[in-house]
Amino acid sequence: MSRARFSLNAATTKRWPVDELLAGAAAAGIGGVGLWREETRAYGVEKAAALARDLGVPITTLCRGGFFQEPGWYDENRRAIDEAHTLGTPVLVLVCGGLPDGSRDVDGARRHVGDAIGELVPHARAAGVRLAIEPLHPMFASDRCVVSTLGQALDLARPYPAESVGVCVDTYHVWWDPEVWEQIARAGAEHRIATFQAADWITPLPEGVLLGRALPGDGVIELRRFREAVDAAGYTGPVEVEVFHADVWARPGAQVLAEALDGYLAHVA
């Protein structure tokens, strides 16, 4: 039961080829995998979709659309939506992008994120793909994502139908927020929780801070409390473990899958 809710995000096993990841997920009897666009395109989107279908492994999310400060954002995000559709993935996670080069206008960048999502809604709706705005930890606010809190993500989603625009609640990004419990409840009441991801927080952070996450249980986040909170808010979808860390990437994929599943069962489920 618990195992069937667990999904392994491919970023956790960065060097595991897509076909081996899918086969590993099927062998382990887990609930699905989250895929990333670069690796999936390199393997072949149609091929990955067919293999996942054959193996009976759901693709729980596709990561990522967004980066709305880049010149080609509109076409690129339409392609991402199409890929999610091809994969049969219900959720496209949006990492919304940082400040444009040379800009100090974070308010403007945030407004642009909202507008850009609005422009994508018709295509997402037609494709049956839900866009999930992911607030990223504020340490990424300038270079990766100007959406920094769950409350802000919900404000940005608000103008659009909940079936087309939701949020991604990732423990790593929101655990520090004094308002997070209230905002999770709000997210549920507004029917916006599109996906729930779990990773743990450890220090010291590495240079560049991207690869600083830990597997569930190795850090300081009250992970089970978060899972209980999204459940209480009405979320019934998968729990994706998504960890970026050089040490984790250095280990074999099947071993990391087993470790992530153990951490999930002991600290999240």
Next chain:
Amino acid sequence: MSRARFSLNAATTKRWPVDELLAGAAAAGIGGVGLWREETRAYGVEKAAALARDLGVPITTLCRGGFFQEPGWYDENRRAIDEAHTLGTPVLVLVCGGLPDGSRDVDGARRHVGDAIGELVPHARAAGVRLAIEPLHPMFASDRCVVSTLGQALDLARPYPAESVGVCVDTYHVWWDPEVWEQIARAGAEHRIATFQAADWITPLPEGVLLGRALPGDGVIELRRFREAVDAAGYTGPVEVEVFHADVWARPGAQVLAEALDGYLAHVA
């Protein structure tokens, strides 16, 4: 006029001895310096106080009290208050500390911060020293400061008299917060702005993330907008530039003072 409002926080010129820093500040005709306890104690608190008086250099803040998760926090913070009193410093900045070792209870740690500050209020009041709760960037939430937003700092300050407990608004720590402008206005209305510090945000962050700040103008923060916001909220005190960066520390103190002052005049004043 503007120069007289500028204060150089000693953390910006980490290797500059206290007496040279004070003499440099006097020579530059700036409004004051912010001192750190370790270096000031090593030099001698009474001696530093006498030299600052002789040179006519106000000590705008003493950094730092806090770290309330450490066993000896009460006595240590009383000593910090006494030192601020000896230095004639109106403000003791509190870096409130992270999670206790092995703990995941961030709510409990936050409650403890509020309780601890309450226990210090009588001594601070008797010494004529104002405690300034400094929200630190959420990337420090587990290891340095569980107080992560200005709104949270104001909530913690609320039970205590504004003349004894205020907040430190540091651009580096709060720039990313979607609610920061509203909370600065609130801080003014509640008479809580004890000090205002300016540093700029750059990426990539270095390993450990502590030494990643930039001098005013070198990063992405709308610094003048922050200075105007605290002014509009009724703050009339000094503007301290406080930057931690290995490259800045490697340069001579007088040169860094001049650079910080230039950055302040061009981007903050």
